[in-house]
Amino acid sequence: xxxxxxxxxxxxxxxxxxxxxxxxxxxxxxxxxxxxxxxxxxxxxxxxxxxxxxxxxxxxxxxxxxxxxxxxxxxxxxxxxxxxxxxxxxxxxxxxxxxxxxxxxxxxxxxxxxxxxxxxxxxxxxxxxxxxxxxxxxxxxxxxxxxxxxxxxxxxxxxxxxxxxxxxxxxxxxxxxxxxxxxxxxxxxxxxxxxxxx
Amino acid sequence: xxxxxxxxxxxxxxxxxxxxxxxxxxxxxxxxxxxxxxxxxxxxxxxxxxxxxxxxxxxxxxxxxxxxxxxxxxxxxxxxxxxxxxxxxxxxxxxxxxxxxxxxxxxxxxxxxxxxxxxxxxxxxxxxxxxxxxxxxxxxxxxxxxxxxxxxxxxxxxxxxxxxxxxxxxxxxxxxxxxxxxxxxxxxxxxxxxxxxxxxxxxxxxxxxxxxxxxxxxxxxxxxxxxxxxxxxxxxxxxxxxxxxxxxxxxxxxxxxxxxxxxxxxxxxxxxxxxxxxxxxxxxxxxxxxxxxxxxxxxxxxxxxxxxxxxxxxxxxxxxxxxxxxxxxxxxxxxxxxxxxxxxxxxxxxxxxxxxxxxxxxxxxxxxxxxxxxxxxxxxxxxxxxxxxxxxxxxxxxxxxxxxxxxxxxxxxxxxxxxxxxxxxxxxxxxxxxxxxxxxxxxxxxxxxxxxxxxxxxxxxxx
Numbered sequence: 001x002x003x004x005x006x007x008x009x010x011x012x013x014x015x016x017x018x019x020x021x022x023x024x025x026x027x028x029x030x031x032x033x034x035x036x037x038x039x040x041x042x043x044x045x046x047x048x049x050x051x052x053x054x055x056x057x058x059x060x061x062x063x064x065x066x067x068x069x070x071x072x073x074x075x076x077x078x079x080x081x082x083x084x085x086x087x088x089x090x091x092x093x094x095x096x097x098x099x100x101x102x103x104x105x106x107x108x109x110x111x112x113x114x115x116x117x118x119x120x121x122x123x124x125x126x127x128x129x130x131x132x133x134x135x136x137x138x139x140x141x142x143x144x145x146x147x148x149x150x151x152x153x154x155x156x157x158x159x160x161x162x163x164x165x166x167x168x169x170x171x172x173x174x175x176x177x178x179x180x181x182x183x184x185x186x187x188x189x190x191x192x193x194x195x196x197x198x
Numbered sequence: 199x200x201x202x203x204x205x206x207x208x209x210x211x212x213x214x215x216x217x218x219x220x221x222x223x224x225x226x227x228x229x230x231x232x233x234x235x236x237x238x239x240x241x242x243x244x245x246x247x248x249x250x251x252x253x254x255x256x257x258x259x260x261x262x263x264x265x266x267x268x269x270x271x272x273x274x275x276x277x278x279x280x281x282x283x284x285x286x287x288x289x290x291x292x293x294x295x296x297x298x299x300x301x302x303x304x305x306x307x308x309x310x311x312x313x314x315x316x317x318x319x320x321x322x323x324x325x326x327x328x329x330x331x332x333x334x335x336x337x338x339x340x341x342x343x344x345x346x347x348x349x350x351x352x353x354x355x356x357x358x359x360x361x362x363x364x365x366x367x368x369x370x371x372x373x374x375x376x377x378x379x380x381x382x383x384x385x386x387x388x389x390x391x392x393x394x395x396x397x398x399x400x401x402x403x404x405x406x407x408x409x410x411x412x413x414x415x416x417x418x419x420x421x422x423x424x425x426x427x428x429x430x431x432x433x434x435x436x437x438x439x440x441x442x443x444x445x446x447x448x449x450x451x452x453x454x455x456x457x458x459x460x461x462x463x464x465x466x467x468x469x470x471x472x473x474x475x476x477x478x479x480x481x482x483x484x485x486x487x488x489x490x491x492x493x494x495x496x497x498x499x500x501x502x503x504x505x506x507x508x509x510x511x512x513x514x515x516x517x518x519x520x521x522x523x524x525x526x527x528x529x530x531x532x533x534x535x536x537x538x539x540x541x542x543x544x545x546x547x548x549x550x551x552x553x554x555x556x557x558x559x560x561x562x563x564x565x566x567x568x569x570x571x572x573x574x575x576x577x578x579x580x581x582x583x584x585x586x587x588x589x590x591x592x593x594x595x596x597x598x599x600x601x602x603x604x605x606x607x608x609x610x611x612x613x614x615x616x617x618x619x620x621x622x623x624x625x626x627x628x629x630x631x632x633x634x635x636x637x638x639x640x641x642x643x644x645x646x647x648x649x650x651x652x653x654x655x656x657x658x659x660x661x
Contacts, residue, residue, distance in 0.1 A: 019514040020391060020491050024628040029607040033276035035236040035283045047630050077392040081626060083327040085343035106395055106427050107327060111343035165359060167219025182353040189355055192213045197459050198226040198320045
């Protein structure tokens with residue numbers, strides 16, 4: 001499925017300074033029964049946003065009107081657990097285009113890149129600086145420049161570079177997905193299969 | 199350069215290396231289930247694509263299936279639709295489909311090995327993180343997302359940067375009542391849930407060599423809970439004997455050819471790893487978790503540690519204990535529990551039922567405990583009956599259900615009620631994982647059996 005290109009994003013951010021946020025929190029399993037990719041944003045962090053009677057939990061950051069934006073800033077080891085791509089869909093459908101953390105779980109990171117959410121890994125110190133800046137002023141602007149592989153806290157002119165492999169970067173900049181690439185290779189894949197060890 | 203087991207299998211499957219990008223990796227076996235596949239099939243439909251190798255693809259229904267009255271129509275319309283969608287997609291693309299009621303039906307990671315789909319030296323993927331289970335056979339097996347399911351369906355390949363390599367060596371002998379589950383929970387408690395992120399793990403040493411194939415599957419299954427993409431164990435005689443003569447295992451000359459390949463699948467002596475951990479087998483005790491990630495585990499007799507003694511974020515740690523309604527420094531032994539769950543791709547195989555039954559034999563289930571015993575497959579269920587385990591469990595007051603993922607992720611009706619405690623042999627103790635508000639204590643089948651008898655967290659060694 002194609003997604004919007006990601007080149008440069010400037011805006012406010014939503015802070016979630018919890019560590020080890022797993023994909024069961026991002027989207028609980030009971031919302032995985034869909035057969036189409038529709039409506040996952042409504043159930044993003046469902047059990048942290050709403051209580052068992054569907055009342056809004058005011059204390060959760062997504063329900064705090066001071067914070068908004070397309071950037072989610074999260075504690076380390078974000079997205080651990082299940083491989084459900086529904087977690088990345090929920091984040092995209094809710095409106096986030098970028099997640100900044102000091103550490104991402106592997107499958108979740110891949111899933112994000114495949115659906116058009118940019119995972120930006122920064123140092124623990126820089127992550128702390130972002131949390132601090134956003135906490136002090138929820139209107140703080142964060143800039144994520146994929147071309148330059150640079151993330152900046154605009155208001156205090158502090159920035160850090162981040163890593164992404166060339167291939168994935170190019171995909172994100174152009175809104176390409178892996179399937180297009182692999183389909184071009186189908187003939188050589190069929191040839192390879194004839195000599196595969198299994 | 200000398201190669202590791204992982205290098206050998208990976209390199210044999212690289213169709214192309216993309217400069218400054220991932221490898222194009224050929225996939226030998228693709229396992230498909232109802233939850234992570236419908237959107238991938240929809241993608242094929244939208245792009246007017248077919249499945250390239252239906253004979254390398256296998257579909258089963260497990261995540262959503264009821265564990266009682268599987269012969270009756272499914273009550274939940276969404277679950278029913280998801281199962282029906284998989285059936286139709288499998289039929290349309292000529293993929294072998296072992297749906298509800300089929301004699302080969304069961305949890306995807308249990309039926310793969312049972313039927314010889316899982317083979318040493320293979321690359322295996324599935325839209326499920328516990329695909330790491332199949333690494334027990336010396337396969338490279340890992341979980342993928344739905345976009346990747348679509349890629350594998352239509353090109354039999356996936357784009358993956360080659361992960362780093364980690365080795366975990368455990369020598370010595372395990373103590374009584376210490377199972378493969380305890381070994382895995384011990385490792386995770388030592389290196390944390392992100393300790394192996396970015397790595398593929400090879401387990402080696404006396405402890406893993408001595409383990410049964412079922413035990414090795416339990417350990418490899420939990421690789422993902424230490425953050426690893428997967429874990430693997432070099433194939434040996436035990437591995438070969440397990441796969442030989444299974445339905446989908448190649449036979450005759452083809453088998454002999456594979457045997458030659460499989461015998462080469464060992465890490466060379468001077469091969470190097472990016473990280474290595476060494477633990478001692480006799481230091482491991484029966485384990486249990488007390489928090490909301492699998493790294494929050496401890497020897498059952500040690501009690502809950504204080505955050506100040508741990509390298510953790512205090513706020514996150516206390517949030518977790520608050521969810522469990524526990525406090526730092528609490529004893530775990532003696533805490534009341536309400537439910538016991540035996541099953542899942544982690545501990546739903548025959549050996550797990552043997553261990554549970556051995557422990558409860560001649561004892562009675564505590565009346566206040568609700569126990570759900572869910573075999574990983576029909577095959578496991580049949581074996582339970584054949585070995586007389588069914589009678590032992592029934593005489594002790596336990597009921598055996600029909601196979602599926604069940605309360606491990608609570609997508610079906612098997613949900614632990616809010617606030618209740620469950621000693622569970624599954625793989626994740628995340629908030630709400632086993633039902634909204636449910637409080638999970640991960641443990642081995644033996645620790646679960648002890649809790650089912652007493653109604654409390656109990657050290658099995660006191661019996």
